Amino acid sequence: MKRIAIVGTGFGGYACARQLERRLRPGEAEIVLITPKDYTLYLPLLPQVAAGVLQPRSIVTPLHAGLKRSKLLPGVAMEVDLDARAVNVLKISGEPARVPFDVLVLAPGSMTRTFDIPGLKEHARGMKTLAEAVYLRDHSIAQLELAASTCDPEERAARCGFLVVGAGYSGVETAATLQLVTRRAMARFPQLDPGLLRWTLIDIAPAVMPELGPELGAAARDLLERRGVEVRLGTTLERITEDTAMLTDGTRLSTHTVIWTAGVTPRPVVSSLGTETVKGRLVVGADLQVPGCEGVFGLGDAAAVPDLTAEPGTPCPPTAQHAHRQARTAARNVLAALRGGPRHEYRHHDAGLVVDLGGSDAVARPFGIGLTGMAAQLVTRGYHLLTTPSSRSRLRVSGDWLLNMMAPDDLIRLDFLKDSPGTLEELEHMPITPRPRRISVTESVGSRP
Known part of the structure; x- marks a missing residue:
């Protein structure tokens, strides 16, 4: 059976896996998800968690709730070996694993960019x-x-x-x-x-x-x-x-x-390919494939995807909106790589931005229309409810917003x-200490038929 390895389960990786589960024929290919987390996180609402408006669990979707056919490998992708077509992984236990693949989707996301500033x-x-x-x-x-x-x-x-x-x-x-x-x-x-x-x-x-x-x-x-x-x-x-x-x-x-x-920067695994990058982001074509690397795709924050709706040479911005939509194109092209067939190009007009400033304040620019105040806040919260990845999360977020209106936060420390x-x-970087014992592919993700 063919194997599709997906690195990362943020907006791009998670949405791509869901699309593939719906479109793959029974027994056509297995999906292996490589990620240290067992959930996908809705990043745009993190400040509201910090403010106590939302509970932490409200903005996460468990992988097992949305994905039924994919296998989870809990670890960090350290390196991609293009010659051997395998991903070297460090499991959260500190044990190494090696994941061979037929098709690879790189969506490891990003981490906070830092500089050499004292302190x-x-x-x-x-x-x-x-x-x-x-x-x-x-x-x-x-x-x-x-x-x-x-x-x-x-x-x-x-x-x-x-x-x-x-x-x-x-x-x-x-x-x-x-x-x-x-x-x-x-x-x-x-x-x-x-x-x-x-x-x-x-x-x-x-x-x-x-x-x-x-x-x-x-x-x-x-x-x-x-x-x-x-x-x-x-x-x-x-x-x-x-x-x-x-x-x-x-x-x-x-x-x-x-x-x-x-600012942000792609995860280190991106540079391990040794292919061209732009400001750390993996250079890919409009079909999301890494040039010269058949069956290797990149999307989201980690990839410099050409924006076909802008000036030539302009990459899509690293936003959740683009990552989510790129996942659909990636899934279609993964299937094309497995079955043979034409590739599709990613093309999407930016729907705008929404910015929650707390309370009843926000600014938004949906489809080029500038909004402020309560109107912007309604659009902002409506957008978040529409793009939160699961109905369970949408219900929890709505409930938290309502509860916060009726009984505001107690402003206490939890000290977790x-x-x-x-x-x-x-x-954030969360280094995992390697352990000396080496394990086989069979132990980590199951043997390949």
Whole structure:
């Protein structure tokens, strides 16, 4: 039996597997999913988990609920051996495995991009995983509690200072939602001057969320500034210490909280192919196949898929919208690779962006129409409900929104990650320590008939 190996179960990998399960004939091919998680995560709603509006389980879909014919290999794809047509995997137990394939779909997603900034590795936090969202919520509330417990004015100022680096989609939503959380939490501490609370959003770019267009980007910035978030553009982070952030314009900020959302980069397995990349993303054709590599496809954040609706040479942006739609084209072309037949090209017009700014505030640009305020919030939440991958998740998200309206969050710490430093390396990159024992393909994914 032929084998289809799918690396990653984010928007692209999960949707591709679902499409293949529906279209494959019985006994035609087996699907092996290589992923360290047993769920697919709806990333756009992570800031609402951090804000306590949504429960963590509401934005995940278990793989076993949506996929019935696929085999799960719980591990990280470390390397693709194109000559042997196999993927080398490190299982979550630390044991190695090797997965031969006839067709390969690479959709490993991305991780937060970092730079060689002193202190970044030791002190910065991210917003890319459930663990990071939960950690940031607890950490933010804990800083106010610690500020209230000290009489040292310098420590109070540092505890009440928060810095978000990156004024893109993730950074803006994170700053907007968590600023509301901390503003509400300040009311619990009469000994703290509300004026101590300071949120700063910085980016080297000249505009907030340029992909929204100048008018909506300016509207988002104005709303943040009216709430008290200081937006500083044309500057970025120079170095971090435990209680200080130095900016490239010479500004020194007292803070114990630096949230790093300055872009993403593909997972390391992409570079193991040795084929051409653009800014780390795998170069593929409009049919999603890696040039010169028959039966090897890439999509989502990890692939530079040509945007046939834009200027030549322009890749599709690394968004959930494109990854989900590319999965359909990938599934059709995987079947074409198995059965023989013409390949299809990916072509999709951008449907726009939605940005939830917390409460009743949002900005949105559905199909080129600019919206703000309550109308944008209705469109934003409607879009999320439509694109959440399962009916179970949609029901839970709707229920959480309704419950939050009727009984707002209690603003308590759960402390599930109280012993974690909360760094990017700890909660996002999650290194697995290899174990010396080697196992066979049969032990890891089952023998091939």
